[in-house]
Amino acid sequence: MTFSVAVAGATGYAGGELLRLLLGHPEVTIGAVTAHSRAGELLGDHQPQLLPLADRELGRTDAATLAGHDVVFLALPHGASGPLAAEITELSPDAVIVDCGADHRLTDAAAWQRFYGGEHPGSWPYGLPELPGAREQLAGTSRVAVPGCYPTAATLAMAPALAAGLVQPDIVVVAASGTSGAGKSSKPHLLGSEVMGSLSVYGVGGGHRHTPEMVQNLTLARNAGAHPGSGESPRTPDGAADQVTVSFTPMLAPMPRGILATVSAPLTVPATGDSAAAGAPTFDPAAAPADATERAREIYQKAYAAEPFVAVLPEGQWPTTAATLGANTCLLQVAVDPAAGPTGRLIVIAAIDNLTKGTAGGAVQCMNLALGLPETTGLPTVGVAP
Numbered sequence: 001m002t003f004s005v006a007v008a009g010a011t012g013y014a015g016g017e018l019l020r021l022l023l024g025h026p027e028v029t030i031g032a033v034t035a036h037s038r039a040g041e042l043l044g045d046h047q048p049q050l051l052p053l054a055d056r057e058l059g060r061t062d063a064a065t066l067a068g069h070d071v072v073f074l075a076l077p078h079g080a081s082g083p084l085a086a087e088i089t090e091l092s093p094d095a096v097i098v099d100c101g102a103d104h105r106l107t108d109a110a111a112w113q114r115f116y117g118g119e120h121p122g123s124w125p126y127g128l129p130e131l132p133g134a135r136e137q138l139a140g141t142s143r144v145a146v147p148g149c150y151p152t153a154a155t156l157a158m159a160p161a162l163a164a165g166l167v168q169p170d171i172v173v174v175a176a177s178g179t180s181g182a183g184k185s186s187k188p189h190l191l192g193s194e195v196m197g198s199l200s201v202y203g204v205g206g207g208h209r210h211t212p213e214m215v216q217n218l219t220l221a222r223n224a225g226a227h228p229g230s231g232e233s234p235r236t237p238d239g240a241a242d243q244v245t246v247s248f249t250p251m252l253a254p255m256p257r258g259i260l261a262t263v264s265a266p267l268t269v270p271a272t273g274d275s276a277a278a279g280a281p282t283f284d285p286a287a288a289p290a291d292a293t294e295r296a297r298e299i300y301q302k303a304y305a306a307e308p309f310v311a312v313l314p315e316g317q318w319p320t321t322a323a324t325l326g327a328n329t330c331l332l333q334v335a336v337d338p339a340a341g342p343t344g345r346l347i348v349i350a351a352i353d354n355l356t357k358g359t360a361g362g363a364v365q366c367m368n369l370a371l372g373l374p375e376t377t378g379l380p381t382v383g384v385a386p
């Protein structure tokens with residue numbers, strides 16, 4: 001038996017990548033493919049890379065067209081998926097709905113209000129299976145909120161260090177993204193002549209809407225590590241004070257896809273090995289390797305040993321976006337700068353393809369979990385390099 005899937009937003013970048021992956025998925029058949037301004041046109045006119053679907057007519061993005069499928073992927077602008085999901089559910093109560101947009105990612109209504117505005121649409125199970133507890137929530141779910149692309153890279157980069165108590169909860173993220181992250185609709189700052197041959201920043205000073213998502217994920221990772229049912233008390237009696245802080249600076253890189261993130265935080269224990277420093281590490285510095293970078297590598301290798309899509313590269317190798325293109329992978333490398341600040345600083349480099357592990361690949365990974373399929377079904381781990 002195969003599962004029928006529909007893709008709303010099939011003319012967009014996320015929709016196109018979803019269809020590329022779904023065409024190679026052995027357990028699904030592709031049903032409705034829908035669009036907004038291009039409804040009624042042929043998919044092949046907008047996604048020429050999807051040759052087997054070139055003659056498919058684009059349907060309208062409405063509940064009637066999307067109902068009757070086992071799975072519906074929504075790859076629509078922010079705000080469009082909440083009401084549509086409710087209408088689809090009325091017609092197809094058992095459908096699995098996977099939302100690639102931001103509408104259902106945040107649990108904190110105040111953060112939603114501040115960064116997105118309008119009424120908080122509520123939160124759905126968060127689609128990053130590698131986050132503590134998430135895989136269990138996603139198994140058999142009928143709702144998935146696919147993470148933002150930058151939060152995927154930043155969370156995978158820093159969660160193990162926070163969970164292990166290796167770093168203080170004071171995180172700095174600087175990440176460069178390819179232009180497809182901004183979607184297909186033309187924007188003046190994304191014209192070829194503005195982007196080519198130039199690297200630029202935006203959302204500087206805490207203004208980017210992915211900041212609260214990173215805070216949410218990294219706080220969860222830290223707390224999961226701090227007291228994972230061991231009877232240990234939380235680090236502070238006041239839950240809010242336990243929150244991780246994130247300073248995030250995004251950059252636009254002159255390339256179509258890929259994210260390279262540099263994520264760093266001060267160590268809890270000085271890199272030189274003096275264990276009398278601030279923080280309450282759950283790892284044992286006395287039993288860990290003397291070299292701080294080696295210590296960090298050990299924590300990351302252990303954290304991701306069983307993860308099919310996250311790899312800590314061999315010592316001396318650094319992640320590149322090219323090595324992840326088209327693959328549902330996140331490549332990591334860690335280093336400690338012992339001279340940075342009083343304790344030294346952990347630096348983690350993460351590379352993903354924003355459209356694959358950063359959106360559509362992550363979405364298919366979650367669909368697999370929701371449907372009870374092996375998590376890796378239909379997902380490439382081999383990148384297209386150079």
Ligand SMILES: NC(=O)C1=CN([C@@H]2O[C@H](COP(=O)(O)OP(=O)(O)OC[C@H]3O[C@@H](n4cnc5c(N)ncnc54)[C@H](OP(=O)(O)O)[C@@H]3O)[C@@H](O)[C@H]2O)C=CC1
Pocket residue numbers: 008009010011012013014015034035036037038039061074075076077078080100101102147148149180181182183184185354355358359
């Ligand atoms: N690009 C990325 O790297 C990532 C994207 N996402 C999320 O995925 C979603 C889609 O992004 P992306 O593919 O990049 O965007 P695009 O701009 O490339 O595509 C948008 C799609 O939505 C359709 N659409 C436009 N307006 C409406 C509307 N009012 N109602 C219904 N459908 C509409 C478009 O149809 P038509 O062409 O017919 O107008 C098109 O199919 C967004 O929520 C985005 O935040 C998440 C993570 C990363």
Ligand SMILES: CC(=O)N[C@@H](CCC(=O)OP(=O)(O)O)C(=O)O
Pocket residue numbers: 100101102147148149150177178179180181182183250252
């Ligand atoms: C380069 C670029 O512009 N990237 C997008 C993020 C893409 C993404 O993850 O999207 P959503 O949160 O919108 O789903 C941005 O910074 O707004």
